[in-house]
Amino acid sequence: MDDRQFRNAMGKFATGVTVIVTEVDGEPHGMTVNAFMSVSLTPKLVVVSIGENAKILNKIKESQKFTVNILAADQQTVSMIFAGQLKEHNGVDFDRLGGQPVVPGAIVQISCEVSAEHVEGDHTLFIGKVTDIHLTEDSEPLIFYSGRYRSLAEVTPVVSK
Numbered sequence: 001m002d003d004r005q006f007r008n009a010m011g012k013f014a015t016g017v018t019v020i021v022t023e024v025d026g027e028p029h030g031m032t033v034n035a036f037m038s039v040s041l042t043p044k045l046v047v048v049s050i051g052e053n054a055k056i057l058n059k060i061k062e063s064q065k066f067t068v069n070i071l072a073a074d075q076q077t078v079s080m081i082f083a084g085q086l087k088e089h090n091g092v093d094f095d096r097l098g099g100q101p102v103v104p105g106a107i108v109q110i111s112c113e114v115s116a117e118h119v120e121g122d123h124t125l126f127i128g129k130v131t132d133i134h135l136t137e138d139s140e141p142l143i144f145y146s147g148r149y150r151s152l153a154e155v156t157p158v159v160s161k
Ligand code: FAD
Pocket: 017, 028, 029, 030, 031, 032, 033, 034, 035, 036, 049, 050, 051, 052, 053, 054, 055, 056, 079, 081, 082, 083, 084, 085, 086, 087, 091, 092, 144
């Protein structure tokens, strides 16, 4: 099995899009991540998977904190900025949640403290203990599927007879 086949297969799992943000010496740094999952309700834990070459990796190790920002349908540009795909932009301002930097306009902002980290292959899994959440009801998420951005569409409900 080659890398392309693996990537193509994994890309068939439709996801939302998050920006992970951490802060070292008062400087926020973000990265676009779709490898995000809820892990546990008691205690409240989430996980993100960060590639070994990502600049944010050592920053999270140093700060031991990060925020997860679930992007809204109109935030494709934000995703591209934090994926390094859009070099020309006017900078990004951050809001604060529990003192940590968060992305304005995200439909959910979650602040976390690192509770564990596991190196698995060429990625590091950071388990985050959730310390605060800000949720915007009734906003639509940005979707990523098969290497492209999408938006949600309603499906006709199945009616049992
Ligand atoms: P960096 O330079 O660290 O950062 C990436 C970009 O963010 C740069 O252009 C930088 O200018 C910008 N940026 C960072 N901080 C700021 C700031 N404060 N203000 C303004 N701009 C800033 N990779 C993974 O490891 N795990 C994943 O789950 C994952 N999912 C992805 C999902 C999608 C939809 C996409 C498009 C990419 C995903 N990636 C993932 C890839 C990852 O986003 C890129 O490889 C990454 O952005 C490159 O990081 P870097 O450390 O090389 O660049």
